[in-house]
Amino acid sequence: MKDLLRLLRLFRPYALWMAAGIALSILVVLANVGLLALSGWFIAAMAISGLTGNLIEYFTPAAGIRALAVIRAGGRYAERLVTHEATLRLLSQLRVWFYVHLEPLAPARLQYYRGGDLLSRIRADIDSLDNLYLRVIAPSIAALVTTMLMIGFISIFSARIGMIDLAGLVLAGVALPLATRVIGRRGGGQAVELRARLRGLVADSVRGLGELIVYQASTRQAGAIGEASEALIRVQRRQVRLSGAAAALSGLLMHLTMWIALVVAIPLIVSGTLAPPDFAMIAFFVLGSFEAIAALPLAFQVLGETLAAARRIFEIVDTVPAVAEPARTIPAPTTFDLDLSGVRMRYAPDAPWALDGIDLAVPQGTHLGIIGATGAGKTSLINVLLRFWEFQDGTITLGGVSLRDIPGETMQQVCAVVAQQTHLFNTSIRRNLLLARPDADDAALHDALRRANILDEILALPQGLDTIVGETGTRLSGGQARRVAIARAVLKDAPILILDEPTEGLDPVSERAVMAALDALMQGRTTLLITHRPENLGFVDRVVRIDRGRLREIGGASTRERGLSSLRT
Numbered sequence: 001m002k003d004l005l006r007l008l009r010l011f012r013p014y015a016l017w018m019a020a021g022i023a024l025s026i027l028v029v030l031a032n033v034g035l036l037a038l039s040g041w042f043i044a045a046m047a048i049s050g051l052t053g054n055l056i057e058y059f060t061p062a063a064g065i066r067a068l069a070v071i072r073a074g075g076r077y078a079e080r081l082v083t084h085e086a087t088l089r090l091l092s093q094l095r096v097w098f099y100v101h102l103e104p105l106a107p108a109r110l111q112y113y114r115g116g117d118l119l120s121r122i123r124a125d126i127d128s129l130d131n132l133y134l135r136v137i138a139p140s141i142a143a144l145v146t147t148m149l150m151i152g153f154i155s156i157f158s159a160r161i162g163m164i165d166l167a168g169l170v171l172a173g174v175a176l177p178l179a180t181r182v183i184g185r186r187g188g189g190q191a192v193e194l195r196a197r198l199r200g201l202v203a204d205s206v207r208g209l210g211e212l213i214v215y216q217a218s219t220r221q222a223g224a225i226g227e228a229s230e231a232l233i234r235v236q237r238r239q240v241r242l243s244g245a246a247a248a249l250s251g252l253l254m255h256l257t258m259w260i261a262l263v264v265a266i267p268l269i270v271s272g273t274l275a276p277p278d279f280a281m282i283a284f285f286v287l288g289s290f291e292a293i294a295a296l297p298l299a300f301q302v303l304g305e306t307l308a309a310a311r312r313i314f315e316i317v318d319t320v321p322a323v324a325e326p327a328r329t330i331p332a333p334t335t336f337d338l339d340l341s342g343v344r345m346r347y348a349p350d351a352p353w354a355l356d357g358i359d360l361a362v363p364q365g366t367h368l369g370i371i372g373a374t375g376a377g378k379t380s381l382i383n384v385l386l387r388f389w390e391f392q393d394g395t396i397t398l399g400g401v402s403l404r405d406i407p408g409e410t411m412q413q414v415c416a417v418v419a420q421q422t423h424l425f426n427t428s429i430r431r432n433l434l435l436a437r438p439d440a441d442d443a444a445l446h447d448a449l450r451r452a453n454i455l456d457e458i459l460a461l462p463q464g465l466d467t468i469v470g471e472t473g474t475r476l477s478g479g480q481a482r483r484v485a486i487a488r489a490v491l492k493d494a495p496i497l498i499l500d501e502p503t504e505g506l507d508p509v510s511e512r513a514v515m516a517a518l519d520a521l522m523q524g525r526t527t528l529l530i531t532h533r534p535e536n537l538g539f540v541d542r543v544v545r546i547d548r549g550r551l552r553e554i555g556g557a558s559t560r561e562r563g564l565s566s567l568r569t
């Protein structure tokens, strides 16, 4: 119930659209029942008139039938239009709302979710929230209102027939769906979970297809996917059987109600309380009235699935970001000396310290090389500086301002990052560059590419800047992708440059091209260069080594010439 109310609060901005959709559904149901009942009455009245020779005025009912038919068709069209407009507007708002909550959780809080699972929450779970309005709320309110109006109308003819119709509607529209919901609740939750598991598994397998083939594990992985799929099909089969049985029972109840109503109507016709044509009208009216509750079994069934999807979404939305934003706003730093004192950080309360008492001063403009064995803590230091992860002890200041008083966004603005795994989006080179500066014109883009040492190569491509780079930049070579990432950093023009193994995995020629580009970019900026390659240390002024979370200074002024000469060879 709590989740339901919370969901409803999210729907509030579209309340008017939704109300209009519901009003139109009510109109359509009433027009349909009216059309059936009036047609039944009209045909019977005309037949009786023909047999008895008593003329009746048929213009009005004929016009009524035409009017109701037009209202029903037009109303249905308008209802679909309005309810879908409401749903699509709602969906787009929900996606943005979810993304806004998701962003501060990256990367620290999201590392335990599978990529496919997250994707399924963003897409399928959010999409299934629209069920709440389209398949639950709208049909339920429409059913309630139309039932009251219809029972009121038929009771004018006979209160007993009204009660019989009401009993049939309540049984088919409430008791049956409730029973279906109780039986289907577990299956609904299971279906959502299993679908997410299957999607995660498939996404993971497609990403790791190369490894699966090399290690000949494709058959085993396909077996695991098959099992997950079988489990989902078993649950879905149970759910479909349940909804089929509910639909059949609902049909049975509808016809039973009509027969009982007719049995009650016979003595009323015989005694003259009702006119003979009313008999046909009652039969059609009762049948038609069941349209009002036709959607309720599905409503009760999808309610379980929708609430399960909502719970999974709220679970992410309610996750507290790993790094708390500052409580007070103070002016952003204008100088960029970095000072770390006694900094300790670990990834979980019971994990070993990834940084264990780091003291480090990096005056503005320094080029600092950071080396260390794998797992020593180099990336952890960067994670802390970029405010991706929180540090537990010690102090860090930037330009004299404590890092804890600087919003994460500011830190991310003043730092440009070129990493081993810098992500390129599957779009054009131009759009990848504009990420760093959306208002940059072609001249600025060309300048950035020139400074990243890649302009000629890009312009030589048939599509130039509009070349699509492929998923994660696969249509570019490793060295080209890295230099496009450098051009992006050039465009960002941030005072601090973080280079996390920027030449890792490149051949010597590409490495030299990338380092030449970086050397130009580093000028005038504070630079932290994490590297395993001793030759890259020729580009820095100072070198520190991190060893199991502790820091050791190992070099003063470097032989910068050594680095530059390596570019020339």
Ligand SMILES: Nc1ncnc2c1ncn2[C@@H]1O[C@H](COP(=O)(O)OP(=O)(O)OP(=O)(O)O)[C@@H](O)[C@H]1O
Binding pocket: 111, 347, 354, 372, 373, 374, 375, 376, 377, 378, 379, 380, 381
């Ligand atoms: N996201 C994480 N969650 C939990 N532990 C982590 C995480 N990232 C790193 N660690 C742990 O923290 C320690 C330091 O890792 P870190 O990535 O900083 O090392 P590194 O020096 O950058 O290594 P490499 O050169 O291999 O990138 C390691 O023990 C690692 O297992």
